[in-house]
Amino acid sequence: MKHPEKLVAALASLVMTVAIAAAGTVPVQAAIPVQATAYASVSMPGRVDITNVRVEHITAHAATVKFDWAIEGMDIDRIASVCFIVDVNRITEMTPIAYNPADFATYPYDLPCTGGSSDANNNANNNANTGEDDGIYDVQSRELSLPDADGSLYKAATYTGQQFYRYSDDWNRKSLGGTAVVTLDGLTENTAYGNTDNAGGHVASDPNPLWPLLNQFESLWNKGVRRSTKVDVRTLYAGVRVESARQEWSPRLSAAKVPDFTTLKSSGGSEPDIPEPSSARIPVYRVYNPGLPASAQHLYTTSTAEYADLITHHGWLGEGVQFYVPADGNTGKTNTGNATRPVHRLYNPYTGAHFFTADDREYKALRGSWRDEGVAWNVDDDGDAIVLRGYNAATGEHLYTIDQHEMDTMAANGWIQEMPAFKAYSRMS
Secondary structure (H helix, E strand, O other): OOOOEEEEOOOOOOOOOEOOOOOOOEOEOOOOOOOOOOOOOOOOOOEEEEEEEEEEOOOOOOEEEEEEEEEEOOOHHHEEEEEEEEEEEEEEEEEEOOOOOOOOOEOOOOOOOOOOEEOOOOOHHHOOOOOOOOOOOOOEEEEEEEEOOOOOEEEEEEEEEEEEEEEEOOOOOOOOEEEEEEEEOOOOOOOEEOOOOOOOOOOOOOOOOHHHHHHHHHHHHHOOOOOOEEEEEEEEEEEEEEEEOOOOOOOOEEEEEOOOEEOOOOOOOOOOOOOOOOOOEEEEEEEEOOOOOHHHOEEEEOOHHHHHHHHHHOOOEEEEEEEEEEOOHHHOEOOOOOEOEEEEEEEOOOOOOEEEEOOHHHHHHHOOOOEEEEEEEEEOOOOOEEEEEEEEOOOOEEEEEOOHHHHHHHHHOOOEEOOOOEEEEOOOO
């Protein structure tokens, strides 16, 4: 489905600067300045529940994080905005320099859903046509600055790592719950992401990536380490940020841990990850291009060459395998002897939309005005998954998925769930 996500270099020159505030608390400064807002310094009424956090469609450089969310104890007219965030921090090296212990605290964990680069706007920070991202995803060296007893800052350490967050502001302004979908790009291949157990006792009450970083620094310092040292500090949080319509409370990110996962090993170069087809089934891939008209932002293909070319050379984002279909379908029968039928691919040159159908009457009705691009793949009735078809009347786009959570989220955002498209398989074999 459409992902109007935005990329932010969170904590990114993370000078992870900790500064003494006038009231004696210590804010964590993000790389992108946060405009001061005259909110009351009070907690948000009610609560945000985040459950069923899961990671899907893992490739060498991307993964999709999904989670269910619900706002409890609050009327919708008190809410100005809701956005969904996944915050990635992976520190691999640290050099302690100085330590002048002083008491400090942090403001509640919060990440702004402004600034950064917008997939929808296709700007220079994350150009959808070139794939450029201004190094936001890169592993970079940064400084850890801490407050002295008199409130002045000093460089406590340098460290190397990958730190960014992505957010989606695809809230429909009607619901107080649903399923959020945030796609993570820019991950490092064959690398573990998740949460390491070096946050001390803070994470349960204050899920803030600052705490694991500080605990690792203090541990090295107390051991007498003063040189560059390999470390493994990882945090990965999925969160919901609720902003007040009447400036009644201070914005804060309600967050939960994302399960650990490891990205796949790339086949080499900048080519996307493509699983080897089995003798019985082949994958159907989905790609997404936010720079195209809203009616034409998704495409499905079984062609590994087309999938790789669109991602590598044309700025599309790979969303991985969506389902599987019979590999020997073109022979007219599956290896179990069941008859197959074709799924036709049609193209609308006026809107750029692609449409897929296994319904012969629908195909014959459309091919006069749509361009017939032939048989996309074949299906049979042996499949263990129903491919659901959603339609966006505002844009004219159709989307196909076997994920009921995704379809429910689409429906909550105005999509129409049409008749099931056909049956497919949820696994390669």
